[in-house]
Amino acid sequence: MAEHLTVGRVAGLTGVSVRTLHHYDQIGLVRPSTRTAAGHRAYAAADVERLREVLAYRRLGFGLREIADLVDDPATDALAHLHRLRGLLLDQRDRAAAMVTAIDAELHARARGIMTTPEEQLTIFGPHLYDEIGCAYPATRRTEPRIAARVREALGDARTVLNVGAGTGSYEPADREVTAVEPSAVMRALRRPGAAPCVAAGAESLPFEDGSFDAAMAFSTLHHWRDPVAGLREMRRVARRVVVFTHDASDAGWRHRFWLSRDYLPETAALVAGRPSVDRLAAAIGARLEPVLIPWDCADGFFEAYWRRPEAYLDEHVRRAVSVWTRVGPEPERRAVARLREDLASGRWAKRNRELAGLDAAELGLRLLVA
Numbered sequence: 059m060a061e062h063l064t065v066g067r068v069a070g071l072t073g074v075s076v077r078t079l080h081h082y083d084q085i086g087l088v089r090p091s092t093r094t095a096a097g098h099r100a101y102a103a104a105d106v107e108r109l110r111e112v113l114a115y116r117r118l119g120f121g122l123r124e125i126a127d128l129v130d131d132p133a134t135d136a137l138a139h140l141h142r143l144r145g146l147l148l149d150q151r152d153r154a155a156a157m158v159t160a161i162d163a164e165l166h167a168r169a170r171g172i173m174t175t176p177e178e179q180l181t182i183f184g185p186h187l188y189d190e191i192g193c194a195y196p197a198t199r200r201t202e203p204r205i206a207a208r209v210r211e212a213l214g215d216a217r218t219v220l221n222v223g224a225g226t227g228s229y230e231p232a233d234r235e236v237t238a239v240e241p242s243a244v245m246r247a248l249r250r251p252g253a254a255p256c257v258a259a260g261a262e263s264l265p266f267e268d269g270s271f272d273a274a275m276a277f278s279t280l281h282h283w284r285d286p287v288a289g290l291r292e293m294r295r296v297a298r299r300v301v302v303f304t305h306d307a308s309d310a311g312w313r314h315r316f317w318l319s320r321d322y323l324p325e326t327a328a329l330v331a332g333r334p335s336v337d338r339l340a341a342a343i344g345a346r347l348e349p350v351l352i353p354w355d356c357a358d359g360f361f362e363a364y365w366r367r368p369e370a371y372l373d374e375h376v377r378r379a380v381s382v383w384t385r386v387g388p389e390p391e392r393r394a395v396a397r398l399r400e401d402l403a404s405g406r407w408a409k410r411n412r413e414l415a416g417l418d419a420a421e422l423g424l425r426l427l428v429a
């Protein structure tokens with residue numbers, strides 16, 4: 059076996075055009091870092107391994123920018139990439155199988171003269187928001203220790219903990235026996251090797267017996283649940299204690315407390331319209347509500363995290379790791395960012411938000427529900 063593979067040879071083996079390989083080289087994604095005896099540029103073993111990862115992620119539908127973030131992540135070695143790719147491919151296979159089943163059912167129904175409704179025809183595509191945006195998540199989303207301490211305190215002496223909507227597992231306490239639940243295959247695949255075991259499921263239907271855990275926690279996920287009250291009741295059913303970090307979706311709450319949603323992104327109103335207020339959620343499981351102030355230098359880049367560092371919202375990486383921006387759509391996002399940029403340059407933002415400069419932590423409508 060040749061130690062080094064020329065660009066032409068790699069093109070032949072992979073079916074990827076030489077032009078595409080040159081493009082990957084130009085943008086720094088995969089470089090043929092060595093030369094053959096004849097002086098031709100060639101891929102060394104490590105380059106081939108990286109190219110294999112890039113091509114696999116590409117085949118799974120990831121964009122080149124997302125792939126660059128994934129393959130450059132120093133915390134993920136080749137083995138972890140293989141595990142992640144395997145998980146994503148299995149998920150893709152399962153989804154394809156589910157679509158075949160749905161199409162077979164429709165063919166069968168049509169043969170008997172029964173038409174499926176437009177809604178039924180579309181449900182097989184399902185909303186998989188985090189499968190679209192998940193890859194951008196690790197860039198800025200990590201554990202904020204001061205909020206993690208609040209979660210740990212609320213968990214009390216719980217030994218077994220279920221983490222619902224676990225994502226990459228940022229708030230999973232290392233000193234407890236954690237089981238994670240996460241519906242997005244991309245988020246599951248982004249969990250670190252050695253992270254707590256993760257089950258593919260949604261909050262509204264937890265695949266566990268009553269009282270299986272000492273505690274169930276959910277962090278920054280409830281706003282995504284189709285039916286948050288049903289999800290909370292499920293948590294209550296499977297665990298003796300419930301701890302949830304979320305925002306107050308009522309008009310007087312989150313949206314009006316935070317300058318970004320209030321002054322720049324009024325489209326957030328549509329995201330929370332019809333969602334239950336935090337009081338209603340708490341009442342559904344008999345929880346008490348504790349305000350959580352957001353520190354000015356919050357380490358976890360969620361939507362409100364940069365309330366005293368407004369320039370951060372001009373950074374695409376910061377925005378891509380927060381679902382709100384994707385959910386409002388590209389035009390409102392473009393408008394909000396352009397206006398914020400102008401107001402920062404003109405000093406208008408600073409004038410309007412003068413009182414924030416002296417605060418170390420802000421009350422932005424974020425709450426801990428503890429039941």
Ligand SMILES: C[S@@+](CC[C@H](N)C(=O)[O-])C[C@H]1O[C@@H](n2cnc3c(N)ncnc32)[C@H](O)[C@@H]1O
Nearest residue numbers: 188223224225228242245260261277279282283
């Ligand atoms: C903002 S992320 C938070 C992830 C993690 N809890 C953290 O704090 O880093 C929201 C997560 O909720 C998940 N999610 C969406 N719908 C869900 C549902 N119905 N049940 C449980 N989790 C859900 C998403 O896939 C995503 O991973």
